[in-house]
Amino acid sequence: MASGVSVDPACSAELLTLIRASPRQYRAVIYRVSADLRTIVVERVLPSSNITGRGALEDWKEFTSSENLPRNDCRYAVYDFEFETAETGKKNKIIFLLWSPAAAPIKSKMVYTSSRQAIVSALDGVQKEVQATDEEELEYSWVESQVRLASSAR
Numbered sequence: 001m002a003s004g005v006s007v008d009p010a011c012s013a014e015l016l017t018l019i020r021a022s023p024r025q026y027r028a029v030i031y032r033v034s035a036d037l038r039t040i041v042v043e044r045v046l047p048s049s050n051i052t053g054r055g056a057l058e059d060w061k062e063f064t065s066s067e068n069l070p071r072n073d074c075r076y077a078v079y080d081f082e083f084e085t086a087e088t089g090k091k092n093k094i095i096f097l098l099w100s101p102a103a104a105p106i107k108s109k110m111v112y113t114s115s116r117q118a119i120v121s122a123l124d125g126v127q128k129e130v131q132a133t134d135e136e137e138l139e140y141s142w143v144e145s146q147v148r149l150a151s152s153a154r
Contacts, residue, residue: 003111003114003115003118004038005033005037005038005039005040005111005114005115005118006038006039006040006118007039007040007118007119007122008039008040008041008042010041010042011029011031011040011041011042011119011122011123012122012123012124014026014029014042014045015029015078015094015123015124015125015126016125017045018045018078018080018094019094019125023048023050024048024050024080025047025048025050025051026045026046026047026048026080027046027047027048027049027052027059027063027079027080028045028046028059028063028068028077028078028079028080029042029044029045029046029077029078030042030043030044030045030046030068030069030075030076030077031043031075031076031077031078031119032075032076033074033108033111033112033115037111040076040115040118040119043075044068046059046062046063046068048080049082056081056082056083057140059082060081060140060143061140063077063079064138069099069138070101071101071103072101072103072104073101073104073105073108074098074099074100074101074104074108074109074111074112075097075099075112076096076097076098076099076112076116076119077096077097077099078094078095078096078097078123078126079094079095079097080092080094081093081094081095081128081143081144081147083144083147083148085151091151093127093128093147093150093151094125094126094127094128095126095127095128095129095130095143095147096119096120096123096126096128096129096130097129097130097131097132097143098112098113098116098129098130098131098132099132099138100112100113100131100132100133101132101133101134102133102134127150128146128147128150130143130146130147
């Protein structure tokens with residue numbers, strides 16, 4: 001906790017719901033640093049395709065919209081990333097995303113970057129970490145390539 005920002009216990013509780021619920025209830029949990037810069041809190045959860053009936057790409061587009069990942073501020077998120085492989089078909093990886101866009105205030109970028117380890121440590125079950133700083137790095141195909149690299153390294 002180098003930044004002095006603590007992690008609200010609800011953050012890990014919502015991650016456990018994302019991971020353990022059967023069928024899956026959540027596709028994503030989005031976190032933010034509180035206005036007083038003291039605590040990382042759950043901002044919102046996004047329902048899974050089991051509930052919405054949408055596919056993986058549609059869910060990703062909603063998740064990466066500016067409503068969920070503002071283009072002028074940072075966010076953390078955990079996402080149940082779904083992709084296809086030739087060997088096993090549909091596969092899922094739980095990814096942690098640090099969204100730190102160029103238009104975010106410097107103070108916000110510093111707080112989110114320095115608090116990243118605190119939230120990652122609290123979120124047991126994350127399989128891959130990804131940092132995105134622009135729209136290109138939010139593209140499904142770019143994130144998929146990062147997830148595949150991590151999968152092939154094991």
